[in-house]
Amino acid sequence: MQGLGLISLFLLVLVSAYGAVTIRHENRLALVRLQGLEEERSHLQYEWGRLMLEKATWSTQHNLSEDAKKRLNMVPPSYDHIVTVDRG
Amino acid sequence: MNLVSGVPMSEFAISKPPVWRQFVLLGLMSVWFGALSWKVVLLQTQDHDYLQSQGDKRYLREIRIFPERGAIFDRNNQVLTVSTPVQSLVADPRLFCAENAYTSELEKVLDISAGNLEKRCEKYAKSEFMYVKRQLAPVLVERIMDMEINGLEVRREYKRYYPGGVASAHLVGFTDVDNLGQEGLERLFDQELTGSGGRSRVLKSMTGQHVESVESIYQVQHGKDLVVSIDQRLQSLASDYLKDAITQFNATSGSVVVLSVPSGELLTLVNFPQFNPNDRSTFKSNNLRNRAITDPVEPGSTVKPFTIAMALESEGLSVDSKVDTSPGRFHVGKYAISDSKDYGNISLFDVVVHSSNIGSAKVALSMPYENLYQTFANLGFGEGVMGLPDESSGSLQKRTHTIEHATLSYGYGISATPLQLARAYTALATDGILLPITLERKPSNYAAEGKRVFSPETVLSIREMLEQVATEKGTAEKAQVPGYRIGGKTGTTHKVINKEYASDRYISSFVGLAPISNPRFVVAVVIDDPRGEDYFGGDVAAPVFANITQDLLRLYNIKPDGVNFDLNPISTMFSTSKENQT
Numbered sequence: 001m002q003g004l005g006l007i008s009l010f011l012l013v014l015v016s017a018y019g020a021v022t023i024r025h026e027n028r029l030a031l032v033r034l035q036g037l038e039e040e041r042s043h044l045q046y047e048w049g050r051l052m053l054e055k056a057t058w059s060t061q062h063n064l065s066e067d068a069k070k071r072l073n074m075v076p077p078s079y080d081h082i083v084t085v086d087r088g
Numbered sequence: 089m090n091l092v093s094g095v096p097m098s099e100f101a102i103s104k105p106p107v108w109r110q111f112v113l114l115g116l117m118s119v120w121f122g123a124l125s126w127k128v129v130l131l132q133t134q135d136h137d138y139l140q141s142q143g144d145k146r147y148l149r150e151i152r153i154f155p156e157r158g159a160i161f162d163r164n165n166q167v168l169t170v171s172t173p174v175q176s177l178v179a180d181p182r183l184f185c186a187e188n189a190y191t192s193e194l195e196k197v198l199d200i201s202a203g204n205l206e207k208r209c210e211k212y213a214k215s216e217f218m219y220v221k222r223q224l225a226p227v228l229v230e231r232i233m234d235m236e237i238n239g240l241e242v243r244r245e246y247k248r249y250y251p252g253g254v255a256s257a258h259l260v261g262f263t264d265v266d267n268l269g270q271e272g273l274e275r276l277f278d279q280e281l282t283g284s285g286g287r288s289r290v291l292k293s294m295t296g297q298h299v300e301s302v303e304s305i306y307q308v309q310h311g312k313d314l315v316v317s318i319d320q321r322l323q324s325l326a327s328d329y330l331k332d333a334i335t336q337f338n339a340t341s342g343s344v345v346v347l348s349v350p351s352g353e354l355l356t357l358v359n360f361p362q363f364n365p366n367d368r369s370t371f372k373s374n375n376l377r378n379r380a381i382t383d384p385v386e387p388g389s390t391v392k393p394f395t396i397a398m399a400l401e402s403e404g405l406s407v408d409s410k411v412d413t414s415p416g417r418f419h420v421g422k423y424a425i426s427d428s429k430d431y432g433n434i435s436l437f438d439v440v441v442h443s444s445n446i447g448s449a450k451v452a453l454s455m456p457y458e459n460l461y462q463t464f465a466n467l468g469f470g471e472g473v474m475g476l477p478d479e480s481s482g483s484l485q486k487r488t489h490t491i492e493h494a495t496l497s498y499g500y501g502i503s504a505t506p507l508q509l510a511r512a513y514t515a516l517a518t519d520g521i522l523l524p525i526t527l528e529r530k531p532s533n534y535a536a537e538g539k540r541v542f543s544p545e546t547v548l549s550i551r552e553m554l555e556q557v558a559t560e561k562g563t564a565e566k567a568q569v570p571g572y573r574i575g576g577k578t579g580t581t582h583k584v585i586n587k588e589y590a591s592d593r594y595i596s597s598f599v600g601l602a603p604i605s606n607p608r609f610v611v612a613v614v615i616d617d618p619r620g621e622d623y624f625g626g627d628v629a630a631p632v633f634a635n636i637t638q639d640l641l642r643l644y645n646i647k648p649d650g651v652n653f654d655l656n657p658i659s660t661m662f663s664t665s666k667e668n669q670t
Contacts, residue, residue, distance in 0.1 A: 046173045052159075084647070
């Protein structure tokens with residue numbers, strides 16, 4: 001009876017040892033994935049920042065008005081040319 | 089011995105080794121195993137702490153995780169400033185500086201002068217860390233890391249960019265190389281924007297990769313993004329108009345403040361001279377000053393509407409009450425107050441329209457000093473506006489002499505920043521409520537809760553005067569905006585130079601409300617030291633107001649309220665195209 005107890009205890013120890021090793025291994029794999037994702041996040045973050053900057057540069061008031069005036073020959077409408085529509 | 093030859097099995101039994109050999113072998117193995125076990129026991133018990141600490145030293149690292157600094161957006165979600173990751177090269181001098189670890193090629197690629205690294209290696213010889221070069225583009229870093237230099241590591245840092253550029257530079261401020269807010273919003277909201285760094289303990293492999301995260305000591309908190317009440321389009325327009333006027337009138341500096349009513353939001357705040365936050369070579373102290381909040385000036389005639397409003401609040405006086413300003417000169421003790429001409433016996437209404445100093449002074453002197461002082465105090469003079477870095481609260485001091493009672497009524501002996509002046513006008517833009525000014529973006533129907541300073545009736549009368557000021561009868565015809573009714577008040581004050589009023593140096597200002605029938609905006613323009621022929625507020629500052637306000641009203645889709653403005657029926661507008669269709 002005592003022998004059986006010992007053997008099952010021994011088996012449990014083996015199982016738990018195996019479990020510990022597996023979990024640790026999976027933990028490492030997960031960490032590697034996490035690092036990969038963090039890298040990706042940082043890359044996307046960089047890309048996002050760059051695009052934000054690009055958008056902001058293109059859309060600065062100064063660039064827009066220069067472009068409108070010089071390239072598209074636009075002028076601000078004078079008062080006489082403005083028609084107001086009453087939505088009632 | 090050949091099995092195929094058919095030798096019987098018994099032949100092998102004879103060659104069986106003696107029994108003792110088994111025991112010897114078993115014994116040796118037991119001893120060997122016993123010795124190993126004993127060593128294991130020793131390692132686990134006796135030397136455990138020492139060995140563990142040695143192992144940790146080699147593989148366990150505490151790493152810092154740097155928080156990302158939040159971005160700042162304007163009210164239309166235009167980005168004013170944003171951080172993008174850059175990479176910095178750092179080195180462990182003990183490895184990096186060892187013989188032949190770095191080469192002159194590295195210096196060439198990094199564009200640093202030859203011998204520079206050697207010098208720094210000497211300086212940091214005893215430390216474990218030094219920067220090799222900060223804030224590099226990822227492509228360059230990749231190329232350098234391919235050189236496989238011993239002791240060289242990459243650290244991710246952030247570089248701050250300011251797409252808001254010159255126009256919003258004073259307001260947004262900037263950070264230093266360590267990403268700490270130095271000025272403006274960057275400094276005011278530094279904590280929220282910065283977040284807090286994380287720390288965690290990791291196991292590192294031989295190649296420096298993190299193999300296992302042992303524990304997280306602090307979780308990293310990235311900085312929050314911020315949306316503010318500022319309108320970047322308007323910043324840019326106002327900045328251009330201001331710059332043009334300063335060049336045209338040969339002035340030294342100037343500021344524009346635009347407030348939204350009734351939300352109390354700060355829409356625009358620009359100054360000239362300016363600096364470019366993306367270019368540190370423009371960071372000169374004269375350019376860096378955010379004059380609209382740091383430099384109080386004497387407001388002059390722009391405060392006259394407040395003096396008259398105070399008078400209208402008291403019993404027995406109305407807009408038609410007369411005050412005699414003849415002969416254009418009025419003595420208070422040994423001091424003389426003068427008007428630009430003799431306006432004669434004029435109404436309170438005309439005191440504002442003609443901007444009569446004598447009229448304001450006489451009205452003020454007819455009432456207790458306490459009334460005037462309290463009115464100005466209620467309007468927020470002498471009191472900070474919103475706690476921006478280096479904000480001045482101006483000055484409003486109790487008088488020591490009667491002349492100070494008189495001069496206060498027309499804006500001398502008191503000083504206010506352009507922002508304070510604009511805030512005071514919110515009491516005339518609403519029905520008498522002084523609005524608290526905010527940098528937060530509010531919902532479109534938001535009305536701030538303020539403090540009542542004047543009654544609604546008084547405010548209506550004052551607005552009529554302000555509208556009259558911006559006509560050919562008043563001092564600021566050039567403030568007119570086509571299609572809209574606007575109103576405001578000019579100011580032209582003598583500059584104080586060496587503690588005395590300079591007779592030919594001025595500060596020109598204009599503060600206006602638009603549209604006057606139901607004000608939505610307060611626009612304040614202050615221009616310092618126009619040295620040309622024109623120096624009156626009505627000539628110098630009022631046109632800037634007109635230009636900015638015209639764009640402002642259009643951008644915000646404000647319905648024209650002009651008396652001469654006819655609403656063209658939609659049919660006339662499209663009549664031609666309709667005919668073409670049929």
